[in-house]
Amino acid sequence: MSVAAADGAEGARVEVFDDRVVISRSGFISSLRQGARVEVPVSEISDVVVSRTGLLPGVFVLIGPGQPANPGWATNNTNPRAIYFDRGQQPALERVRVAILEHIFQSGPQSAPAAPWASNRSVVLFLTARPVDPRPAPLKEWSDLNVDLEQRVVLEELQGAGGQQSVELELRPAVTVDYLINDMLSTRPTVLHFSGHGLVEGLIVETQGRGVALVQEAALLRICSILEIAQELRLIVLNACLSARQANMLASSMHAVVGTLDSVKDSAAIAFSKGFYNALGHGTSTASAFAAGVAQVSLEGGEDEAQKYALFANPAVDPSTWGLLE
Secondary structure, X not given: OOOEEEEOHHHOEEEEOOOEXXXXXXXXXXXXXXXXXXXXXXHHOOEEEEEEOOOOEEEEEEEOOOOOOOHHHHHHOOOXXXXXXXXXXXXXXXXXXXXXXXXXXXXXXOOOOOOHHHOOOEEEEEEEOOOOOOOOXXXXXXXXXXXXXXXXXXXXXXXXXXXXXXXXXXXXXXXEOOXXXXXXXXXXXXXXXXXXXXXXXXXXEEEOOOEEXXXXXXXXXXXXXXXXXXXXXOEEEEEOOOOHHHHHHHHOOOOEEEEEOOOOOHHHHHHHHHHHHHHXXXXXXXXXXXXXXXXXXXXXXXXXXXXXEEEEEOOOOOOOOOOOOO
């Protein structure tokens, strides 16, 4: 008897039975070779992931022996059991995911899958927001940020540097105040990266329909101080305009925080991420990664843009002595 099901685009469907999980759709991603219907015995499933990334939205992945538990690398799996769904199907897929994991746990003798924060992998939670400027046309100041390109750059830099072996990149597009705490608790990141617009008063996130909400530093500090989050979080990157005030306030509770002293160009923000995460993926210290990010901005956008970035370090922690792959 089916205990859970979810329908997605083009007839995509997930069904959970007592002894197997069935996934089917008319068009699989290119790396899948099993055909339009796959039946996976429950005994062969060790974890289930639902991707919410901007690069691979709505990927549902059954994790078996030898497969990395990160949907960001789904297309690199040697034997993936993955399927694309519409982005809007993610809540339903999450319910199916929970049903599968509960079924595995109750069926035994398998042990319950380890939570992502229980592994030795560092987690980079990459939040993006690109709301529409609500001001009348003559007063509009916000450009439409290319956050998808920045996400891809970070992914490729970590892969190219070999950091994907030790780093899990969790992408959360269109972040809203409704999901911010949930995203933090569900991933418990080592690094929190925000890419979007900013004001002196706080970070700009989205509401339903690409509206605008302001996350002030006091609210962000409260979120980052939640025990289960604070135990893992060491580094925050606020890759948004005018984020220095928030960065300075948060630094006393983190190892270090990256902020900006002025408005920055979108191209400069992308360049900083390129240099910063390439260096972190190569195992450098946080201080050296910051220097690499600033150097990349100088190379691509000029020294004026490079000087807008600042690293705020906790006085008790030397950023030259630790990094993402320590």
